[in-house]
Amino acid sequence: MTSIRLLGRWVINSVLRLGRATMFLTATLVGVFWILRRFQLILQQVFAVGVLTVLIIAVSGLFVGMVLGLQGYNTLVDFGAESSLGLVVALSLTRELGPVLTALLFAGRAGSALTAEIGLMKATSQLAGMEMMAVDPIERVMAPRFLAGFIAMPLLAAMFTAIGVLGGYLIGVGMLSVDSGVYWTSMQEGVDVYDDILNGVIKSVVFGFVVTWIAVFEGYDAAPTSEGVSRATTRTVVIASLAVLGLDFILTSLMFSEI
């Protein structure tokens, strides 16, 4: 009986939370409309969530591309198909690894930072102080951060993919015996702008929207204590990562499945 009651409480709390998150998103989207007039605020946040995430994205993209080059070559060479290495690396990155890994890294680096920052602003009454100064914190704090995450995520995914392709090139052409021209030609012939690149961009836009929404909402909804902020930060990384992986399956099914 107790476990049924606990399950019921969990379901009710989850539905309430989802309702709060949806209302928060609606208010934030209205806030985005107003904040577009204050470009400087958006630019500051693009720097904080985007530019400061570039290093981890670039390094990760390089290593992922190098591993793809190495693994891809070892597999393809058995079938005498090492000339397709460029295509394998590019498709893996544009369709899947670029958007998904960037979103996971973005949730860990920028998402957790957003949640912690907003949560601490709440814990130290900064958000309440803004409200009392007749400044709407959703418009002034949440909306620019949300918009910045939404803008930065696809750009970071594009960067990850491009650097990954270069990483594959370094290994395939630089260390192994794949011809440089063949590496690029296979990519040029096999990668479709709409089926591969555009679908990858759509994925990264969706992931950027969801990860930033989760991060900003968790900060805003955090209990105003150090423990509350810590829990909210953890929840951001866990929920955002699971959401990215779940959404990736759904989007992949819609985009690439013949079913």
Add this chain to the structure above:
Amino acid sequence: MSQVDKSQDSLIQIRDVGFSFGDHKIYDHLDMTIPRGKVTAIMGPSGCGKSTLLNFIGGRLKPDTGDIRVNDVSVPSLNRRDLYALRKQMGMMFQSSALLTDLNVFENIAFPIYEHTELPDELVKNLVLSKLQMVGLRGARHLMPAELSGGMTRRVALARAIALDPMLVMYDEPFTGLDPISLGVIVKLIREVNDALQMTSVVVTHDVAEGCSIADYVYLLGQGRVIGQGTPEEMSGTKSPEVRQFMGGLPDGPVAYHYPARDYKEDLFQDWPDD
């Protein structure tokens, strides 16, 4: 004890307010009148709902029953736009000061001015410097909040609260955790700022001496209602045991020293761990 003459010019009227947090009743038929142009201290023990009252006045919380009128406007019934318009005429100094940690002292005070006006930079600079001069921190305008002492932080928060020359300034526990010099400065500033700018001040505090030293009128809250009110002199001379206990800082009285528990002897002979 005298009561505020309700026919006199009052800025805030709190009428028949009831409010509960879950099962815990905070207010039960609370009535208060805050006179315009005066410093009113709202005192009471920790947890009696003093800060909640400021949240009602600022429209951050709505009472379950009753009405709060500020400048003859019913705050709980305001829509968001009108509420924000009213808040532009209010300033609030939080216990934690609530300074924006990514802005320096100057930018913190300029924040509400830039948000609500389109004044040229030169004029904003002069306004901010005049407020900083008032609180004695003109020389600290480049410092970040993390570089300020507790007393300086409160002074910056005060300067920010009066940045738009509001009609009402609310102070939430302004004396807590300050050293004697900073305490003296804040006490002096609250009184001087109120008189110089002809505004109304509401000071929520449990510090009896400081509260009484600057207040024109004092309300004492307890058990969800006003248990005493009057000028500081009247409050000091009262015969009400509840008021005397609080004003004198007596450890036992109507507010019991012991948290409700069963008989001590019974507790000592109870098997351990108990139920």
